[in-house]
Amino acid sequence: MVHQTMKINSTSAPSASSNSKVMAFQSSSANMAWIDPLTRWGFRVAAAAIVGSLVSCAVGPVVDVPEPAEPVVTSDDSAPLPAALQRGKSRWVPVRYSELPGWGQDRLHEAWNAWVRGCERPAPGHAALCTEVRQLSIATAAEQQAWVMRRFQPYRVTEPDGSVPGGLLTGYYEPIMSASRQPSATHRVPLFAPPAGLRSGQTWYTRQEIDTLPAAQAALSGRAIAWLADPIDALILQIQGSGRLKITEPDGRERQVRLAFAGHNGHPYQSVGRWLLDQRAIREASWESIKAWAVQNPGRLNEMLWSNPRTVFFREEALSDFDARFGPRGAQGVPLTPGRSIAVDPQSIPYGTPVWLATQGPTTNLNQLVLAQDTGGAITGAVRADLFTGWGSWSDAPYTVAAALKQPLQMWVLWPR
Numbered sequence: 001m002v003h004q005t006m007k008i009n010s011t012s013a014p015s016a017s018s019n020s021k022v023m024a025f026q027s028s029s030a031n032m033a034w035i036d037p038l039t040r041w042g043f044r045v046a047a048a049a050i051v052g053s054l055v056s057c058a059v060g061p062v063v064d065v066p067e068p069a070e071p072v073v074t075s076d077d078s079a080p081l082p083a084a085l086q087r088g089k090s091r092w093v094p095v096r097y098s099e100l101p102g103w104g105q106d107r108l109h110e111a112w113n114a115w116v117r118g119c120e121r122p123a124p125g126h127a128a129l130c131t132e133v134r135q136l137s138i139a140t141a142a143e144q145q146a147w148v149m150r151r152f153q154p155y156r157v158t159e160p161d162g163s164v165p166g167g168l169l170t171g172y173y174e175p176i177m178s179a180s181r182q183p184s185a186t187h188r189v190p191l192f193a194p195p196a197g198l199r200s201g202q203t204w205y206t207r208q209e210i211d212t213l214p215a216a217q218a219a220l221s222g223r224a225i226a227w228l229a230d231p232i233d234a235l236i237l238q239i240q241g242s243g244r245l246k247i248t249e250p251d252g253r254e255r256q257v258r259l260a261f262a263g264h265n266g267h268p269y270q271s272v273g274r275w276l277l278d279q280r281a282i283r284e285a286s287w288e289s290i291k292a293w294a295v296q297n298p299g300r301l302n303e304m305l306w307s308n309p310r311t312v313f314f315r316e317e318a319l320s321d322f323d324a325r326f327g328p329r330g331a332q333g334v335p336l337t338p339g340r341s342i343a344v345d346p347q348s349i350p351y352g353t354p355v356w357l358a359t360q361g362p363t364t365n366l367n368q369l370v371l372a373q374d375t376g377g378a379i380t381g382a383v384r385a386d387l388f389t390g391w392g393s394w395s396d397a398p399y400t401v402a403a404a405l406k407q408p409l410q411m412w413v414l415w416p417r
Contacts, residue, residue: 033370087160118334200263245257261314
């Protein structure tokens with residue numbers, strides 16, 4: 001999954017998951033109560049998901065990481081610590097489990113389904129442990145914790161020079177929007193598949209040129225997957241990089257499909273929220289504020305949209321009842337699990353790595369196990385993560401939590417002994 005973060009100030013984290021995230025707004029007490037129900041939901045579907053998705057592991061290294069030594073079967077937290085490990089954009093400093101905030105209090109079984117899915121494409125050096133991960137899906141919490149401590153060494157993620165950064169946690173989600181298979185008087189905004197012959201990294205027409213140049217429109221003729229009623233909703237889908245459509249077919253049937261990221265036009269992402277803030281047109285860069293401005297300024301709508309030259313293209317995927325229980329596939333190539341999958345900088349943390357995440361802030365307080373399974377345009381640096389919150393519409397918790405989440409972060413990777 002590829003998502004872009006809407007930048008709202010010059011000090012926010014630089015912009016990718018392709019490059020996107022939901023725009024932040026003020027949090028509420030309702031947002032803070034969401035995390036626990038979400039993770040409980042993840043466990044309720046775990047049994048069915050495990051039965052349907054336990055496939056053999058395939059070794060697919062994504063980042064050049066040295067293979068670990070032979071496993072040391074011990075849970076003694078007082079054993080000598082290994083040497084620190086240097087990564088491309090981070091340094092991993094060994095610690096003891098007693099140094100992990102909240103260790104022993106997380107419901108590890110709620111992360112196990114994400115771990116099992118991650119074993120479809122495990123991190124370098126993790127494949128041999130995947131059989132045990134699967135077997136432990138029905139183990140007790142104490143058995144799971146003892147196994148993790150035996151098999152994995154925790155390392156605190158720091159800057160390459162060993163300094164501890166003030167990390168940042170944000171959130172992203174999978175939007176659900178109504179759409180039509182054919183254009184109509186109300187649904188006039190197309191979502192396109194890539195034009196024929198578009199290569200990865202190729203610079204193509206800008207958003208404005210796609211809307212105005214006959215040559216660009218001819219290249220996209222017949223490539224519309226669906227049509228939306230609101231151009232800002234289309235922009236949100238492009239920023240998130242994927243989504244679900246409740247699509248009305250020509251015969252009147254309604255069904256749900258998934259749109260997955262299939263490429264973009266090669267231009268840099270620019271935040272429309274930042275553009276409006278710079279013009280003092282809005283006071284806060286929330287989607288609610290942007291939509292309100294668009295209603296009040298219809299004559300300037302295209303000017304705002306064209307301030308972001310990037311256009312994202314999609315591919316349509318069928319959405320079975322089983323697939324609907326999971327999020328879209330992340331950059332690791334496995335479906336994302338709400339509340340337990342994060343997007344990271346793969347030059348800091350390889351995909352498939354279990355990560356202990358600690359954050360306290362106005363939106364949520366978390367000390368829990370998550371899996372590095374995605375990336376994003378804004379997700380760069382050592383201690384930077386985007387928490388996948390699930391899927392839903394404007395009024396649903398996955399959106400409201402993702403929109404509000406922006407707070408300090410600490411991370412520890414768990415790496416095979």
